[in-house]
Amino acid sequence: DVKVTQSSRYLVKRTGEKVFLECVQDMDHENMFWYRQDPGLGLRLIYFSYDVKMKEKGDIPEGYSVSREKKERFSLILESASTNQTSMYLCASRLSGANVLTFGAGSRLTVL
Amino acid sequence: DAKTTQPPSMDCAEGRAANLPCNHSTISGNEYVYWYRQIHSQGPQYIIHGLKNNETNEMASLIITEDRKSSTLILPHATLRDTAVYYCIVRPANQAGTALIFGKGTTLSVSS
Numbered sequence: 001d002v003k004v005t006q007s008s009r010y011l012v013k014r015t016g017e018k019v020f021l022e023c024v025q026d027m028d029h030e031n032m033f034w035y036r037q038d039p040g041l042g043l044r045l046i047y048f049s050y051d052v053k054m055k056e057k058g059d060i061p062e063g064y065s066v067s068r069e070k071k072e073r074f075s076l077i078l079e080s081a082s083t084n085q086t087s088m089y090l091c092a093s094r095l096s097g098a099n100v101l102t103f104g105a106g107s108r109l110t111v112l
Numbered sequence: 113d114a115k116t117t118q119p120p121s122m123d124c125a126e127g128r129a130a131n132l133p134c135n136h137s138t139i140s141g142n143e144y145v146y147w148y149r150q151i152h153s154q155g156p157q158y159i160i161h162g163l164k165n166n167e168t169n170e171m172a173s174l175i176i177t178e179d180r181k182s183s184t185l186i187l188p189h190a191t192l193r194d195t196a197v198y199y200c201i202v203r204p205a206n207q208a209g210t211a212l213i214f215g216k217g218t219t220l221s222v223s224s
Contacts, residue, residue: 004155033211043156043214058211090155097206099146103155 003027006091006104013111019078021107023091030096032074034058034066036087037106043090049074050096081111116200118218124194126224130187134200137181142204145176145183148214149196156199156214159185163205190222 007022025032033048035058045058049068063085067075074093078085088108092101117135124130136145146161160167160174162183167174173186187194199217 031211035214040216042216045211045213048211056211059213092155099144099161099201099203099205099212100158101148101156101212103157106153106155 004091004093004102004104006089006107008107009105011107011109013081013109015082015111017081017111019081019109019111021076021078021089021091021109023074023076023093023104024072025074025093025102026072027093027102028071029093029102030071031094032068033092033094033101034064034074034076035090035092036060037090038087046076046089081109083111085109086111116202116215118198118200118215120216121219121221124187124190124220124222126192126222127189130190130194130220130222132185132187132198132200132218132220133182134185135182136200136202139180139202140204143202144205145174145180146201146203146212147172147174147185148199148201149194150199150217151193151196159198190220192222192224194220195222196220 004025031050034046035043037043047066049055065077088106090106091104094101147159148156150156162174176183197217197219199214
């Protein structure tokens with residue numbers, strides 16, 4: 001089974017802190033994604049990467065950056081966390097162009 | 113992606129069939145219908161997809177109308193563990209370099 005592992009299930013950070021959310025997949029998938037999910041808003045795409053060192057902005061990239069130095073790892077970075085970034089963050093991966101995504105369990109971030 | 117319309121919520125009694133509708137009246141000839149679900153506090157999970165023929169797997173059945181403008185996901189014997197948000201997405205089979213967009217889905221509540 002494809003596995004997508006998000007490093008932290010729950011995090012609590014302070015305003016202004018730099019936050020790293022790590023995601024690792026073990027099936028050699030080319031494409032990886034970061035979404036955030038908030039009540040009433042559904043899943044919103046932050047960034048995605050279709051290959052190593054490639055990245056594309058999604059619908060809500062402001063306040064975030066990403067890093068894809070290795071194929072299996074896709075990191076989401078909050079340079080200076082703010083309270084409006086309190087959310088559930090979901091990482092996903094897929095084979096290039098395929099529409100079957102495999103998601104991680106999610107990382108629930110609280111910014112105080 | 114072609115737009116889909118789903119009811120915001122549905123109820124189902126345990127053991128009965130759950131029929132979740134999705135309207136996709138602007139679907140193009142090369143676009144498939146995909147279904148995902150998200151159980152509370154977990155990442156979304158792929159269920160099934162189809163082009164024009166009905167499809168069945170161990171999780172569900174997918175019925176697509178002849179004109180392909182709508183579809184129904186059927187959970188034949190719903191259990192409490194099927195309580196989740198169900199997402200319907202239409203998209204070409206292979207579209208590298210772009211991401212799936214999730215709408216707000218249908219919240220299915222299964223009760224005993």
